[in-house]
Amino acid sequence: MSDATDTAVLRARGLRKEYGTGEGLVRAVDGIDLDIRAGETVAVMGPSGCGKSTLLHLLGGLDRPSGGEVTLNGRRIDDIGEKALARMRRTDVGFVFQAFHLLEELTAIENVELSALLAGRSPRAARRRAHELLEQVGLADRARFLPSALSGGQRQRVAIARALSNEPLVVLADEPTGNLDSAAILDVLQLFEKLHEAGQTLVIVTHDARIAATADRLISMRDGAFIDETHLTGGTTGRLGALAGLDD
Amino acid sequence: MRQEVVLAMLAKEPSHGYELRTRLRDALGPLGDAMNAGQVYVTLTRLEKAGLLTVEKSDGSDPPDRSDRSDRSDRSDRKVYALTAGGQQRVAEWIAEVAWPRPDLAEFHLKLIAAASAGLADPLSIVDAQRRELLRRLRDAQRAAMAEPDRSDAALLLEGIVLRLQADLRWLEACEKNWTHRRSRS
Numbered sequence: 001m002s003d004a005t006d007t008a009v010l011r012a013r014g015l016r017k018e019y020g021t022g023e024g025l026v027r028a029v030d031g032i033d034l035d036i037r038a039g040e041t042v043a044v045m046g047p048s049g050c051g052k053s054t055l056l057h058l059l060g061g062l063d064r065p066s067g068g069e070v071t072l073n074g075r076r077i078d079d080i081g082e083k084a085l086a087r088m089r090r091t092d093v094g095f096v097f098q099a100f101h102l103l104e105e106l107t108a109i110e111n112v113e114l115s116a117l118l119a120g121r122s123p124r125a126a127r128r129r130a131h132e133l134l135e136q137v138g139l140a141d142r143a144r145f146l147p148s149a150l151s152g153g154q155r156q157r158v159a160i161a162r163a164l165s166n167e168p169l170v171v172l173a174d175e176p177t178g179n180l181d182s183a184a185i186l187d188v189l190q191l192f193e194k195l196h197e198a199g200q201t202l203v204i205v206t207h208d209a210r211i212a213a214t215a216d217r218l219i220s221m222r223d224g225a226f227i228d229e230t231h232l233t234g235g236t237t238g239r240l241g242a243l244a245g246l247d248d
Numbered sequence: 249m250r251q252e253v254v255l256a257m258l259a260k261e262p263s264h265g266y267e268l269r270t271r272l273r274d275a276l277g278p279l280g281d282a283m284n285a286g287q288v289y290v291t292l293t294r295l296e297k298a299g300l301l302t303v304e305k306s307d308g309s310d311p312p313d314r315s316d317r318s319d320r321s322d323r324s325d326r327k328v329y330a331l332t333a334g335g336q337q338r339v340a341e342w343i344a345e346v347a348w349p350r351p352d353l354a355e356f357h358l359k360l361i362a363a364a365s366a367g368l369a370d371p372l373s374i375v376d377a378q379r380r381e382l383l384r385r386l387r388d389a390q391r392a393a394m395a396e397p398d399r400s401d402a403a404l405l406l407e408g409i410v411l412r413l414q415a416d417l418r419w420l421e422a423c424e425k426n427w428t429h430r431r432s433r434s
Contacts, residue, residue, distance in 0.1 A: 228373075
């Protein structure tokens with residue numbers, strides 16, 4: 001789908017995922033080609049059940065495809081062993097989920113540093129990095145709070161800090177605002193904009209138009225396949241006045 | 249913009265043309281950039297002719313220092329505008345009036361129906377095209393809103409635009425669902 005396939009950080013070719021057999025066969029992901037360039041923010045939108053979450057799981061190595069290839073930084077990940085795949089997930093991919101998936105018995109900073117520790121960093125380096133990241137997401141003063149003492153928006157920001165812990169090649173976010181109220185959505189939105197400006201590669205699966213609108217590129221998905229792709233950059237600011245009733 | 253808006257922005261106290269334009273600019277933020285100074289001047293002239301405004305030449309004092317000195321050349325800038333009794337009456341009526349722009353949903357709705365029934369186009373691709381355009385605008389509005397200081401007048405207006413766009417996008421989602429369902433039935 002891209003003309004710059006050489007510089008793609010993440011690439012999929014003929015990607016398929018099927019569940020069930022015979023009459024009950026479901027093609028959740030049905031022959032997808034995708035190229036994500038470094039520094040790009042790509043949103044995948046579509047009605048629930050269109051296969052967008054399954055796609056994200058295949059791209060991040062959380063699930064194995066039924067067919068096709070996934071390449072991360074030039075390296076096939078769809079057919080490597082479990083151990084290598086687990087290592088890749090820890091170091092090269094950052095995940096953000098709708099339900100946060102924080103460990104409830106660990107403080108915010110412990111949640112963030114855990115990924116770095118698992119990836120083999122020293123406790124001191126992991127703690128320093130976790131501090132930086134909490135600062136970056138505006139939660140330095142909540143470092144020692146348990147998730148239960150944080151609001152939904154704050155929990156998601158901790159989860160985003162955790163996703164960034166090992167400086168991943170790509171951050172994959174699955175409905176990151178699905179559980180948030182509108183003020184918290186704005187916080188996450190601003191954070192994604194900041195990451196984008198810092199050059200982080202981001203793939204966001206969402207049905208929230210506000211999050212999708214932060215992307216450079218928007219892909220619409222239906223019945224397991226891409227049906228439309230569009231670049232949102234290009235500027236229409238002149239026309240915003242019309243929406244406010246200013247140019248009649 | 250309606251004449252009453254310009255009139256109401258002068259209701260606080262007799263003001264110079266440049267004060268009026270500064271007030272509008274502060275209230276509208278980046279959206280005010282598209283506003284045409286000449287248009288405001290034309291409106292002021294109409295309001296004067298209608299007896300809703302009185303106009304006096306300024307005492308000659310210069311507008312305070314501003315970066316865009318070229319604005320001073322505008323003829324309305326140095327005049328002082330004040331509401332007449334009729335003008336105050338009109339503003340009071342306008343404030344009390346309940347009006348809301350009617351979004352043209354029926355046009356888009358009928359476009360989908362006509363396209364489908366005459367086989368002119370796939371209604372779902374019409375929905376997709378519309379969504380692309382709305383998302384582009386949402387992106388712009390959102391970025392403009394984030395660039396404004398919290399709780400500023402301009403940020404509040406931009407939030408309104410963001411919310412309206414979201415409502416339109418939700419309706420498109422409903423259109424998509426409905427037309428997908430119709431297609432699978434046929």
